[in-house]
Amino acid sequence: MAPRTRVRSTSLLALSTALGLALALVTGCGDSDTENSGGGEDTAKGRRPVVVVTTTWEGAFAKSAGAQDVKVIVPQSVHHAPDYDPKPSDLAAVAGADFVLYAPFEPYAAKIKEAAGSKAKLVEVNLDNDADKVKAEVARLGAMFGTPDTAAKWAADFDVEYGRVAKDVQAAWPGGKSPAVVSQVFTAWAAKLAGATTVGTYGPEAVTPAQLAELSAKKPALVLDNAHMSTGTVLPDSGAQQVRIVNYPGKDLDLLPVYRNAGAELKKAMGKAAP
Numbered sequence: 001m002a003p004r005t006r007v008r009s010t011s012l013l014a015l016s017t018a019l020g021l022a023l024a025l026v027t028g029c030g031d032s033d034t035e036n037s038g039g040g041e042d043t044a045k046g047r048r049p050v051v052v053v054t055t056t057w058e059g060a061f062a063k064s065a066g067a068q069d070v071k072v073i074v075p076q077s078v079h080h081a082p083d084y085d086p087k088p089s090d091l092a093a094v095a096g097a098d099f100v101l102y103a104p105f106e107p108y109a110a111k112i113k114e115a116a117g118s119k120a121k122l123v124e125v126n127l128d129n130d131a132d133k134v135k136a137e138v139a140r141l142g143a144m145f146g147t148p149d150t151a152a153k154w155a156a157d158f159d160v161e162y163g164r165v166a167k168d169v170q171a172a173w174p175g176g177k178s179p180a181v182v183s184q185v186f187t188a189w190a191a192k193l194a195g196a197t198t199v200g201t202y203g204p205e206a207v208t209p210a211q212l213a214e215l216s217a218k219k220p221a222l223v224l225d226n227a228h229m230s231t232g233t234v235l236p237d238s239g240a241q242q243v244r245i246v247n248y249p250g251k252d253l254d255l256l257p258v259y260r261n262a263g264a265e266l267k268k269a270m271g272k273a274a275p
Contacts, residue, residue: 048067048068048069049067049069049098049099049145050069050071050096050097050098050099051067051069051097051098051099051101051145052070052071052073052093052094052096052097052099052100052101052120053071053073053100053101053102054072054073054074054081054101054102054103054106054108054109054112055072055073055074055081055103055106056072056074056076056248056249056250056251056253057081057103057127057247057248057249058101058102058103058125058127059072059249059253060249060253060254060255060258061101061125061127061137061138061141061255062099062101062141062145062253063253063254064134064138064141064151064154064158064255065139065140065141065142065144065145065147065150065151065154066141066142066145066147066148066149066150066151066154067099067141067145067147070253071093072253073086073090073093073094073112076248076250076251079228080229081106081228081248082105082106082107082108084108085108086108086111086112086115091111091115092115094112094115094116094117094120095115095116095117095120096117097117097120098119098120098121099120099121099123099144099145100112100116100120100121100123101123101125101141102122102123102124103124103125104124105127121144123141123144125137125141127247128186128189129190129247129255129258129259130188130192131158131162131189131192131193134158134255135155135158135159138151138154138155139151139152139155158255161256161259161260162193162259165193165259165260165262166193166194166195166263168263168267169193169194169195169263169267169270170194170195172266172267172271173195173270174221174270178196178197179194179196179197179220179221179222179270180196180197180198180199180218180219180220180222181194181196181197181198181199181220181221181222181223181224182198182199182200182201182202182215182218182220182222182223182224182234183198183200183201183202183223183224184201184203184204184224184225184226184229184234184245185201185202185203185204186203186204186226186228186229186247187224187225187226187245187247188201188224190224190243190245190262190266191224193259193262193263193266194263194266194270196222199215199218199220200218200220202215202234203226203229204226204229206231207231207234207235212235215234215235215238216235216237216238219238220235220238220240221240221241221270222240222241222242222243222269222270223235223238223241223242223243225242225243225244225245226247227245227246227247228246228247228248230244241269241270241272242269243265243266243269244265245262245265246258246261
């Protein structure tokens with residue numbers, strides 16, 4: 001009977017070893033999937049954090065920073081996002097978020113703060129498409145989401161594309177000379193993209209008669225109007241070409257087309273401007 005007992009013990013030991021190896025392989029695969037599942041993964045909880053944003057603008061910042069599960073409250077069809085009144089379903093989405101991104105100028109920010117659940121981290125975002133400010137915000141969000149490498153990779157790609165667009169626009173200067181522009185306060189980034197000389201700004205309120213006279217006297221070639229806060233023709237009878245600048249990205253939450261589209265509009269306007 002001793003040999004049989006020895007064989008049985010040896011078999012049990014082999015089975016135990018095999019099970020241990022299998023468990024180790026399964027556990028190892030699980031760790032590997034967590035590490036390589038992409039940006040926005042909350043490795044501590046084994047899932048991606050839910051990021052709720054008020055508009056596609058904040059959404060594009062979040063996506064650029066590495067977030068993958070992004071929910072937008074204000075529909076893109078709403079032309080002037082600050083006018084939107086959040087529905088109960090919107091506020092319910094906020095309550096289930098890990099991060100809630102909003103801008104201080106949005107009048108419903110107070111409702112968003114109130115609806116956020118106890119676990120949600122409220123993040124105020126500096127919405128400005130100025131290249132340096134965008135990269136700073138994306139880096140900050142990437143650090144919060146635990147995706148700094150994704151944010152850094154996006155910033156590197158952004159630099160390349162922004163440089164290409166800026167070079168293309170500046171090659172279209174009338175007579176090879178930097179154009180003089182008047183810019184709405186939230187479209188100053190587009191003037192920077194164009195390498196333009198800003199001779200005045202206006203807004204966000206409508207231009208007053210005194211401002212109209214002052215800005216027209218500067219003889220700008222272009223007026224960079226904010227498509228989301230337009231008050232019509234800003235400097236009538238001044239001879240300036242008015243350019244419609246769009247700040248908000250589309251449903252794909254891709255920020256780069258905002259710069260490409262602005263570049264295309266600027267080139268078109270400069271082609272009509274007198275040198």
